[in-house]
Amino acid sequence: MAERRGAPQRSDAQRNRERILEVALAELTCCAETPLSAIARKAGVGQGTFYRNFPNREALVLEIYRHETQQVTAAAAQLLATREPDRALREWMDLLARYAMAKAGLAEAMRLSTSTFPGPAKPGYAQLLEALELLLRANEEAGTVRPGVSADDFMLAIAGLWHIDPRGDDWESRTTRLLDFVMDGLRAGAAGR
Numbered sequence: 001m002a003e004r005r006g007a008p009q010r011s012d013a014q015r016n017r018e019r020i021l022e023v024a025l026a027e028l029t030c031c032a033e034t035p036l037s038a039i040a041r042k043a044g045v046g047q048g049t050f051y052r053n054f055p056n057r058e059a060l061v062l063e064i065y066r067h068e069t070q071q072v073t074a075a076a077a078q079l080l081a082t083r084e085p086d087r088a089l090r091e092w093m094d095l096l097a098r099y100a101m102a103k104a105g106l107a108e109a110m111r112l113s114t115s116t117f118p119g120p121a122k123p124g125y126a127q128l129l130e131a132l133e134l135l136l137r138a139n140e141e142a143g144t145v146r147p148g149v150s151a152d153d154f155m156l157a158i159a160g161l162w163h164i165d166p167r168g169d170d171w172e173s174r175t176t177r178l179l180d181f182v183m184d185g186l187r188a189g190a191a192g193r
Contacts (some may be wrong), residue, residue, distance in 0.1 A: 017053050019043045020133070025064050025102060029166070032108035061109050071122030072099045086103035086144035089135045090183055096128075096158075098176040101166035131153070143192025157182050 023043040040050035050167040054060040057135060072095050079088035106149050132151040140146040 014022040016043070016045050016049055017145045020045060020050060020060075020152055021064055021067050024060055024176060025068070025106070028061065028064070028109040029102060029106055032106075040044055051159070057109075061106065062105060065103070065110070068099055068102055069128060072096055073124065073127040076134050080135065084144075085135070085138040086183075086187075087138050089145070089186075092131070092135055092178045093158075093183065094176075097161060097179060101164070102162045103177070104164075104166045105160065124163060139186070139190075144190055145186040146189035148190065151187060154182075154186075157185065 005191045008067060018175065019038065020043045027039050033123075036050065037047065039060075040047055043050070054063065072092075074093050076092055079091055080095070082088075083091065129151040132154055136145065136149055136151065136154065140147050140149070159176065160178055164171050164178075168174075
C-alpha cells in the first residue's frame with residue numbers, strides 16, 4: 001500500500017530513509033557517479049524501498065542537500081537552549097564547517113544530477129541565514145560579540161571555508177583555525193569584554 005504524500009512515515013520507513021540519506025551523502029561525496037543500486041545495497045534496503053523514497057538521482061541529491069541544510073538550521077535554536085550564546089555560536093560554526101565540507105563533496109554530484117539546480121538562491125540558504133541571525137542576536141544581547149554583525153557579514157568572513165578541500169587530511173584543523181579567527185574577531189569590541 002502506498003503512503004499518502006505528506007502523511008507521517010512509519011518509524012521503520014523513516015529509519016530506512018535516513019539510512020539512505022546517510023549512506024548517499026558519504027558515497028556521493030567520495031564519488032559523484034556512485035550507482036544508486038550500490039547506495040541502496042550499502043544502506044541495506046531493496047531497490048523498491050530506495051526508489052519509493054528517491055525516484056531518481058536528482059531527487060536524492062536535492063534531498064541530501066535539503067536534509068543537511070535543515071539539520072544545521074535546526075541546531076541553532078537547540079544549541080541556544082542548552083549553552084551560553086558564545087558557546088552555541090562556536091559549536092554551530094563547527095556544524096556549519098562540516099556542512100560546508102559535505103556540500104563541497106556533493107558539488108560534483110549536484111552538477112551531474114541536475115542542470116536546473118538554482119545558482120545563488122540555493123534551497124535552504126535563507127533558513128541558514130535566519131539561524132545565524134538568531135545566534136548573532138543572542139550573542140549581541142549577551143555582550144559576547146561586537147554589535148551590528150549581520151549574517152551576511154559573517155558569511156563573508158568565513159568565505160574561506162568554502163575553499164578548503166574536504167578530501168584533504170587537514171580540513172578539520174584548517175576549519176578550526178579559520179573559525180577560531182572569526183570568533184576572535186566577533187568578540188573584539190563586544191560589550192561584555
